[in-house]
Amino acid sequence: MPLSFHKMHANGDDFVIVDARHSANPMTAALARRMGDRIQGIGFNQLAVMLDCDDAAARVMFWNADGSELEVCGSATRGVAARLMCESNKTSVVLRTVRGLHTCERAATGTITVSMGEARFGWSDIPLARQLDTAFLPLEGTPAACSMGNPHCTYFVDDLAALDIANIGPAIEAHPLFTLKTNVHFVQIINRRHVRLRIWERGGGIPQGSGSCSCGAVVNGIRRGLLDDCVEVQCDGGTVTVQWSGTGPVLLSGPVEATFSGTFIHS
Incomplete structure (x- = not known):
């Protein structure tokens, strides 16, 4: 059965979009794994499936390349927003x-900003196995943890x-x-408005970048008093900007680019 798709990336953080509006959701864990295989499939860090929605332009579901579902993907959300705009x-x-609900906006430069929702800091929100101070976890290196809808653990190195x-x-x-x-972040602080970030992504390995990880890393840095409220995050594949006032939603801004479109044949 043919399945149309669009391949995009955000500073090298690559993702695939499947538009399933006006049709049944075709995605399963097995199909996501097949599509995510970089040799026998398409290859991606994340997969976004667009579905019909009564109160938004689309409902979006996300998958990792290993077939697991995830709650949020900042890069693919920006890609879906760019296509719909x-x-x-x-x-x-x-x-x-x-x-x-996530409000997404495109600047004149083409940069896409998405409101990623509020960060959560309760031990059960992340979730952790027991009640702890999430700003200073009792692990070697004393990382901080938060949830952006998915779990994040940040080391400052x-x-x-x-x-x-x-x-x-x-x-x-x-x-x-x-x-x-x-998700695991390793953050080197250049100054209070600029960090270098490398990532080990849950279910995905080492990506060129990650929108939600960039948000989690900056939020944890602000909680620690190490960063200002607007930070340039330099990942392996490029740079995004994260803004957070200490309360309310986290804003993620950066470019997205189309790579190619095609049809994936599956049984």
Whole structure:
């Protein structure tokens, strides 16, 4: 059965969009894994499926390349918003995810900003296995944790280049403290408005960037008093901007680009 798709990326954080509006949701864990295979499929960090919605331009569901579902993806949300704004010839659109409604806007430069919702800090929101101070977890390196709809664990380090993230990341992702596993961030602070970020992504390995991880990393830095309320986040693939006043929604801004469109044949 043919399935149309669009491949996009946000500073190298690549994702696939399937438009299933006006039809049944075709996605399953097995199909997401097949499409996510970078040799025998299309390959992506995340997959976004657009569905009909009564109170927004679309409802969006997300999948990792390993076939697991996830609650939020900042890069793919911006990509869906960019496509829908182009389709409607508008500069703003509202999308619904499991996190709620997200207002997305396009600047004259083409940059897409999405309201990612409020960060949550309760131990059961993340969730953790037991009640703890989420700003200072009792793990080596004393990371901070928060939820952006998905779990985030942030380490502040002096030298990113000295870290073997491919070996460190999986153990932290699967640590028993994180009952649903976690995304892991390693942040080197350049100054209060600029950080360098590398990521081990839950269910995805090392990406070129991540919108929700950028948000989680900045939010945890602001909680620690290390960062201002508007921060440039430099990932391996490029830069996004995260704004958070300490209360209310977190704003994520950055470019998105179309790569190619095609048809995936599946049985």
